[in-house]
Amino acid sequence: MGKNDVWQGTLALMILKTLESMGELHGYGIARRIEQTSGDRLIVQYGTLYPALLRLEQEGYIVSEWGVSNNNRRARFYKLTRAGRRQVEKETERWEKAAEILARFVSPGEESL
Amino acid sequence: MRKLRAWLLRLWSFSSHDLQDQEFAEEIESHLQMHIEDNLRAGMDPKQARREALLKLGGVESTTQAYRDESTLPFIETLSQDLRYTIRQLRKNPGFAVTAILVLTLGIGATVAIFSFVDAALIKPLPYRDPSRLAVIFTSIPLGPRFHLSFPDYYDFKKQNKVFSSFEVYDSNGFGLSTPVGTEQAPGARVSAGFFRTLGVAPILGRDFVDGEDKPSAPRTVLLSYAAWQKRYGGRAEVLGQTVTLDDHPNTIVGVLPRDFHFAPAEPAEFWTAEHDESPCRGCHWLFGLARLRDGVTIQMAAADMSSLARQLEIQYPDSNHGDGSTVVGLTEVIVGDIRPILLVLLWGAGLLLLIAIVNVASLLLVRTESRKREIAVRGALGASRRRLLRQFVTEGLVLAAGASLTGLAAASAAMHLLIGLIPADALAGMPYLHGPGQGFGLSPQVLEFTLAISLLSGVIFSLTPVVSISREEMRAGLTEGSRAASGTVWRRLGANLVAVELATAVVLLVGAGLLCKSFYRLLQVDPGLEPDHLATLVLSVPRADYSKDPQMIALEQRILPGLRALPGVTSAALTNKLPVGDGDFTTSFVIVGRPRRDEHNEVPYRLVSTDYFKTLQARLLEGRYFTAAEDETKPHVAIINRALARQYFPGEDPVGMRINYEDAPPESAMQVIGMIDDIREGPLDTTARAAIYVPFDQHPMPYFSIVARTSVEPQALLPALTATIHQIDPGIAAYGAATMDQRIHDSPPAYLHRASASLVAGFAGLALLLSVVGLYGVIAYSVSQRTREIGVRMALGAQRGSVYRLILWQAARLITVGIVVGLAGSMAAASLMRNLLFGTQAWDAFTLAAVGVVLGLSAFVATYIPARRAASVNPLNALRAE
Numbered sequence: 001m002g003k004n005d006v007w008q009g010t011l012a013l014m015i016l017k018t019l020e021s022m023g024e025l026h027g028y029g030i031a032r033r034i035e036q037t038s039g040d041r042l043i044v045q046y047g048t049l050y051p052a053l054l055r056l057e058q059e060g061y062i063v064s065e066w067g068v069s070n071n072n073r074r075a076r077f078y079k080l081t082r083a084g085r086r087q088v089e090k091e092t093e094r095w096e097k098a099a100e101i102l103a104r105f106v107s108p109g110e111e112s113l
Numbered sequence: 114m115r116k117l118r119a120w121l122l123r124l125w126s127f128s129s130h131d132l133q134d135q136e137f138a139e140e141i142e143s144h145l146q147m148h149i150e151d152n153l154r155a156g157m158d159p160k161q162a163r164r165e166a167l168l169k170l171g172g173v174e175s176t177t178q179a180y181r182d183e184s185t186l187p188f189i190e191t192l193s194q195d196l197r198y199t200i201r202q203l204r205k206n207p208g209f210a211v212t213a214i215l216v217l218t219l220g221i222g223a224t225v226a227i228f229s230f231v232d233a234a235l236i237k238p239l240p241y242r243d244p245s246r247l248a249v250i251f252t253s254i255p256l257g258p259r260f261h262l263s264f265p266d267y268y269d270f271k272k273q274n275k276v277f278s279s280f281e282v283y284d285s286n287g288f289g290l291s292t293p294v295g296t297e298q299a300p301g302a303r304v305s306a307g308f309f310r311t312l313g314v315a316p317i318l319g320r321d322f323v324d325g326e327d328k329p330s331a332p333r334t335v336l337l338s339y340a341a342w343q344k345r346y347g348g349r350a351e352v353l354g355q356t357v358t359l360d361d362h363p364n365t366i367v368g369v370l371p372r373d374f375h376f377a378p379a380e381p382a383e384f385w386t387a388e389h390d391e392s393p394c395r396g397c398h399w400l401f402g403l404a405r406l407r408d409g410v411t412i413q414m415a416a417a418d419m420s421s422l423a424r425q426l427e428i429q430y431p432d433s434n435h436g437d438g439s440t441v442v443g444l445t446e447v448i449v450g451d452i453r454p455i456l457l458v459l460l461w462g463a464g465l466l467l468l469i470a471i472v473n474v475a476s477l478l479l480v481r482t483e484s485r486k487r488e489i490a491v492r493g494a495l496g497a498s499r500r501r502l503l504r505q506f507v508t509e510g511l512v513l514a515a516g517a518s519l520t521g522l523a524a525a526s527a528a529m530h531l532l533i534g535l536i537p538a539d540a541l542a543g544m545p546y547l548h549g550p551g552q553g554f555g556l557s558p559q560v561l562e563f564t565l566a567i568s569l570l571s572g573v574i575f576s577l578t579p580v581v582s583i584s585r586e587e588m589r590a591g592l593t594e595g596s597r598a599a600s601g602t603v604w605r606r607l608g609a610n611l612v613a614v615e616l617a618t619a620v621v622l623l624v625g626a627g628l629l630c631k632s633f634y635r636l637l638q639v640d641p642g643l644e645p646d647h648l649a650t651l652v653l654s655v656p657r658a659d660y661s662k663d664p665q666m667i668a669l670e671q672r673i674l675p676g677l678r679a680l681p682g683v684t685s686a687a688l689t690n691k692l693p694v695g696d697g698d699f700t701t702s703f704v705i706v707g708r709p710r711r712d713e714h715n716e717v718p719y720r721l722v723s724t725d726y727f728k729t730l731q732a733r734l735l736e737g738r739y740f741t742a743a744e745d746e747t748k749p750h751v752a753i754i755n756r757a758l759a760r761q762y763f764p765g766e767d768p769v770g771m772r773i774n775y776e777d778a779p780p781e782s783a784m785q786v787i788g789m790i791d792d793i794r795e796g797p798l799d800t801t802a803r804a805a806i807y808v809p810f811d812q813h814p815m816p817y818f819s820i821v822a823r824t825s826v827e828p829q830a831l832l833p834a835l836t837a838t839i840h841q842i843d844p845g846i847a848a849y850g851a852a853t854m855d856q857r858i859h860d861s862p863p864a865y866l867h868r869a870s871a872s873l874v875a876g877f878a879g880l881a882l883l884l885s886v887v888g889l890y891g892v893i894a895y896s897v898s899q900r901t902r903e904i905g906v907r908m909a910l911g912a913q914r915g916s917v918y919r920l921i922l923w924q925a926a927r928l929i930t931v932g933i934v935v936g937l938a939g940s941m942a943a944a945s946l947m948r949n950l951l952f953g954t955q956a957w958d959a960f961t962l963a964a965v966g967v968v969l970g971l972s973a974f975v976a977t978y979i980p981a982r983r984a985a986s987v988n989p990l991n992a993l994r995a996e
Contacts, residue, residue, distance in 0.1 A: 026144075027140060046170045047176035050140070069143075071150060073150075074139070074143055
């Protein structure tokens with residue numbers, strides 16, 4: 001199984017989920033974390049991350065702040081807002097529902113005829 | 114919600130652009146550094162570490178671009194680039210920018226100003242319910258179609274008609290208002306009880322008249338206009354129930370009319386009382402009818418029904434109603450019918466001026482596009498798409514149009530105040546739709562929409578002009594050297610035709626202005642039959658109660674006239690019941706004694722004048738004699754007639770010595786004609802002089818007094834003294850309308866209408882002439898500059914200066930001829946459209962047409978001669994080197 005590009009529309013949820021579990025994190029950290037979480041099965045073109053972060057910030061789900069990283073480097077840190085937390089819940093639920101429905105098609109279980 | 118927030122943030126971040134770019138550069142830098150450090154830790158060498166990090170990021174530039182697109186709106190981004198570039202271009206060439214905006218400001222300002230008047234007078238609906246269903250009813254008599262009704266006629270019409278859902282009357286005579294300092298003339302009207310309900314207007318305070326409130330016995334009540342309520346009562350609500358004394362009767366104030374209410378036929382009016390007079394006299398006409406059409410009834414149907422009713426009355430009452438018909442006119446037509454043709458002519462004039470302005474700027478743009486071909490080609494070669502280049506032109510066109518619209522609006526609002534000043538105050542008072550509260554001209558939404566529309570239209574024209582003049586090939590070919598000659602042809606073809614259009618339009622405007630000026634001149638040349646300079650006039654309103662009997666009126670005359678004569682500077686003074694150069698109303702019907710009565714109604718203006726009246730006016734006696742001071746009621750009755758009456762009723766006879774009498778009057782009231790004067794204009798100057806009868810005041814006194822005084826000093830200076838003298842004699846007499854006879858003539862409706870339209874159209878025409886001649890100059894000068902090389906070659910090959918002149922002048926002559934010929938043809942058509950506005954002038958007035966041709970031809974020649982001279986003085990060597 002080869003490595004996959006991030007599917008359209010899922011990057012935002014991955015970012016939000018990452019921030020939910022990690023708290024404050026900078027852009028590079030988020031990118032690395034997403035790759036790690038996917039078990040290195042996803043390639044994140046790091047550049048595409050930033051417009052996505054900007055959009056989430058414009059929509060008010062995250063806020064950013066300049067701070068200092070572990071290695072004493074100046075970096076911009078992102079964290080979830082309250083609206084962001086709600087959005088994670090909503091999106092997760094939506095995604096689970098979609099995945100469940102798809103699953104019924106892809107691998108028909110015992111309850112299907 | 115979230116989407117909107119994001120969009121607004123993006124719009125907002127547009128302004129804090131540079132800061133964001135900088136922050137993002139830092140963020141990317143820190144991202145790269147962290148990645149490189151990780152890579153180093155993973156054991157890469159520094160060079161490879163950096164390469165890997167960059168690769169993983171996907172390139173700094175493209176990431177930044179993606180980020181920027183996300184952070185703002187790309188469309189606005191380019192727009193702002195275009196705008197900045199446009200403004201830089203305009204600033205680089207301020208001459209072009211200033212000229213274009215100035216020219217457009219003139220055009221837009223004039224058009225918008227005139228449109229605001231058109232909007233106020235013709236477009237805005239009148240402040241009534243369903244105004245198109247309202248009609249005014251007049252009596253038509255042989256003198257004309259719009260005369261008053263009598264009360265009994267009104268009563269019969271109201272009862273018997275089958276076409277109106279309601280039928281009311283009004284009478285626009287003012288009141289003598291008693292104030293602590295004496296009686297003053299207060300504008301007002303009397304209306305029947307259902308008048309306001311018929312209009313569909315309800316008072317904002319208090320109540321409307323109720324049915325029966327207009328009976329003679331009903332208690333007297335009055336409604337105030339909003340303006341009077343504010344002015345005289347400070348807008349207080351306690352005004353209801355107060356009394357106000359009008360014509361010596363106490364009236365109770367019962368209501369206040371809405372702020373935007375006006376009724377032009379009776380304006381200006383501050384007090385609206387119920388009409389209590391139910392005079393049974395069928396021959397006494399003083400009312401106008403106002404009616405609302407029943408559903409499904411047209412004005413024509415109503416007119417037919419009223420005519421048949423009038424005919425029945427004529428048969429039933431042959432004595433009083435002989436020759437009386439009925440006229441039904443839509444209320445809107447009554448209110449704006451006079452002013453409509455003038456406003457439309459002015460709007461056309463302003464529109465043509467705007468056309469010239471737009472054409473002028475369009476040709477300036479063409480020239481500029483020509484000179485920018487190379488720049489366009491360079492931008493194209495550097496990768497600008499055609500769409501992007503065209504977008505640049507569109508932006509420039511819209512910026513020009515938008516800028517000019519703003520300055521044009523400012524110019525228009527200044528012009529509106531100038532224009533309203535052109536209308537005499539008295540006339541303006543009768544046009545409440547132009548100035549009343551909540552009314553009037555100004556930058557109303559409609560006017561702003563109109564401005565937006567012409568601004569868009571000119572914007573589109575300015576965007577398209579350069580776009581069509583640049584073909585796809587040229588955008589690429591502009592870089593090559595030989596392109597200059599080829600590109601000239603497009604411009605020459607289009608630009609030259611545009612100039613011919615401008616010249617033709619200017620001709621139309623000049624001819625229009627010429628005809629209107631000539632009409633105005635003709636109007637002022639009309640002989641009023643009197644010497645207007647050094648005449649002061651004043652109108653009096655006397656309390657009926659004190660002066661109802663003949664001896665009282667004669668006694669008043671005998672106190673007024675000596676009082677006036679005693680004033681220093683007054684050489685003679687006289688009375689009449691109605692001043693000359695008025696509306697020609699106040700008429701009587703007469704018969705010639707001893708002749709079989711013909712089947713017609715001889716109704717003519719009728720003037721009761723004091724002995725010195727004709728001497729004071731310096732009228733011209735053609736035959737017989739004037740009245741003497743001794744001719745009072747004890748002497749045989751006498752009359753003086755005018756030339757028009759003699760010509761109409763005594764053709765080929767000597768009228769002096771003939772006897773005339775009032776229609777249906779006893780034989781003893783017959784008068785002997787003792788003199789004939791040249792026609793004094795009793796009616797408006799633009800109508801023909803009508804037959805008129807003059808009788809001695811002392812033999813037939815009536816309580817209508819107007820004063821004329823011949824002065825040895827400037828009459829204007831004496832007007833206050835006249836009023837003061839009257840008030841000394843009786844403070845209960847209201848004196849108003851003080852004016853010199855020259856002012857009366859100049860401010861009479863036909864004169865000011867002609868004056869206003871002539872001066873405005875002349876102004877437009879002057880500007881049009883200037884703009885089109887400058888436009889022509891531009892075309893020729895540009896063509897000369899493009900052909901410098903060609904001219905140099907010709908001269909190097911032996912062409913004489915004379916032939917160079919001919920070359921240039923010939924090119925111009927063709928344009929000028931086409932422009933003038935097309936323009937003259939167009940102006941004949943335009944002039945026949947405005948025939949109604951012309952007085953004593955034919956639409957195809959040869960002198961005007963010829964004069965306009967010569968003026969335009971000469972100015973155009975001068976505009977061509979200057980560049981032609983420059984062309985002829987070209988030094989062939991320099992011209993050839995110029996390439």
